Amino acid sequence: MNSLRERLIFLSGFFVRPATVRSVSQSTRHMTDRILYHAGAMNGGVVVEWGAGLGVLTRRLLQVIPPDGYLLSFENHPQYARELKRKLSGPQLEVVAEDASKTPEYLRQRGLPKASHIISTIPIRGEDAGQMLDAAAAALEPGGRYVQIGLWCSRELKNSSFQYHGRELVWWNVPPEVIHVMECRNGSANTGG
Numbered sequence: 001m002n003s004l005r006e007r008l009i010f011l012s013g014f015f016v017r018p019a020t021v022r023s024v025s026q027s028t029r030h031m032t033d034r035i036l037y038h039a040g041a042m043n044g045g046v047v048v049e050w051g052a053g054l055g056v057l058t059r060r061l062l063q064v065i066p067p068d069g070y071l072l073s074f075e076n077h078p079q080y081a082r083e084l085k086r087k088l089s090g091p092q093l094e095v096v097a098e099d100a101s102k103t104p105e106y107l108r109q110r111g112l113p114k115a116s117h118i119i120s121t122i123p124i125r126g127e128d129a130g131q132m133l134d135a136a137a138a139a140l141e142p143g144g145r146y147v148q149i150g151l152w153c154s155r156e157l158k159n160s161s162f163q164y165h166g167r168e169l170v171w172w173n174v175p176p177e178v179i180h181v182m183e184c185r186n187g188s189a190n191t192g193g
């Protein structure tokens with residue numbers, strides 16, 4: 001359960017950046033359960049989280065990632081990233097206070113392999129959607145899983161680098177959301193590395 005303090009921090013962060021935070025409260029436990037279900041098995045690779053917020057999903061991911069796995073959690077809201085770094089730390093976690101679109105570049109700079117999973121709760125829409133999907137394709141290994149939350153983004157998620165596997169509408173969340181599950185076909189040519 002989120003503390004009152006955490007709820008207030010999240011809410012105040014929403015008022016500062018409503019378009020990118022997009023919801024007034026963090027994902028519910030039911031939502032994080034369903035996201036983990038759709039993410040599937042994790043085998044000791046690099047898992048990337050997009051839009052970690054205050055870490056409700058980050059904490060759950062750390063529980064399911066195997067001991068030789070590594071979690072990179074991107075969060076570009078400075079207040080959230082600061083709070084998250086204060087709250088969660090450990091040898092398997094790196095909180096990156098950057099825009100998620102920088103993931104491929106970041107993996108390269110850190111000498112990390114491509115990711116086995118990208119789990120994204122950031123809004124995907126309009127012109128930015130193509131750029132984010134390109135970044136996801138460049139960051140994922142072939143067959144890597146991309147799980148994206150979004151009620152109205154089915155059209156934006158059509159992309160030749162991905163095979164669309166399915167979706168689930170989750171009512172028990174504020175707001176209700178759709179979880180989209182996709183698989184990276186064969187990696188992207190534009191990795192630059």
Ligand SMILES: C[S@@+](CC[C@H](N)C(=O)[O-])C[C@H]1O[C@@H](n2cnc3c(N)ncnc32)[C@H](O)[C@@H]1O
Pocket residue numbers: 020021022023025026027050051052053054055056057074075076077080098099100101121122123
């Ligand atoms: C709907 S909130 C989800 C927060 C948390 N993962 C949860 O499930 O409660 C979306 C989060 O994505 C972050 N975000 C939005 N666009 C981003 C981007 N391009 N790069 C990194 N973080 C982003 C927002 O600041 C916000 O914390």
